[in-house]
Amino acid sequence: MARRFAEEGAKVVVADLNSREAERVAVEIGNGAIAITTDVSQRSEFDELVYATKSAFGRIDIMVNNAGYTHRNGDLVDVEEDVFDLITAVNMKAIYHAARAVVPIMERQGGGSILTTASTAGLRPRPGLTWYNASKGWAITATKSMAVELAPRNIRVNCLCPVAGETGMLEKFMGKDTPEIRGKFKASIPLGRFSTPLDIANAALFLVSDEASLITGVAMEVDGGRCI
Helix, strand or coil: CHHHHHHCCCCEEEEECCHHHHHHHHHHHCCCEEEEECCCCCHHHHHHHHHHHHHHHCCCCEEEECCCCCCCCCCHHHCCHHHHHHHHHHHHHHHHHHHHHHHHHHHHHCCEEEEEECCHHHCCCCCCCHHHHHHHHHHHHHHHHHHHHHHHHCEEEEEEEECCECCCCHHHHHCCCCHHHHHHHHHCCCCCCCECHHHHHHHHHHHHCHHHCCCCCCEEEECCCCCC
């Protein structure tokens, strides 16, 4: 997402808990990108993120909530409370923190766009990922409610619902990574492949662009037909 936005001329803040990787991406992008170490579960860190962004670029037009966490695929009663709390902090409460941090800024600027990465899990849940599924359902409902409330302020709010993809969490989604389990997951996707980061980035770019100026409150499925 950071690379695609930068290619289209956006000034990009790469905010991540992993400071080394955030810096790597920002350096690859070059001029017009900065890296900030951010724990999205903490409101104080959002305040620091906003300060750094405003100091570097003067405004905030787009906020992308892309951090995510999941428990390992398995029985719902086996998920420990600390894992559940982290899921809700990253997948849910971070959206609340982000809104409180950037909505007043966007309103003063005359508008903006907020985008959240939800999941097909929030639309058509799979067994074994109950608490993750629930957090993404929450994100979808929050998106729609925010869109209605913020529309009079010219702030659009949308979310993406990707199917499973080649990311760091894929192995947890599947429970374990074997050719058989991969085959089972792919069999549920009519187009027959996992998503790629570029698939999701291109959809994200469209939803926050001027070309999508009449689109708000949508949960866009980027899923190869998985939710049909």
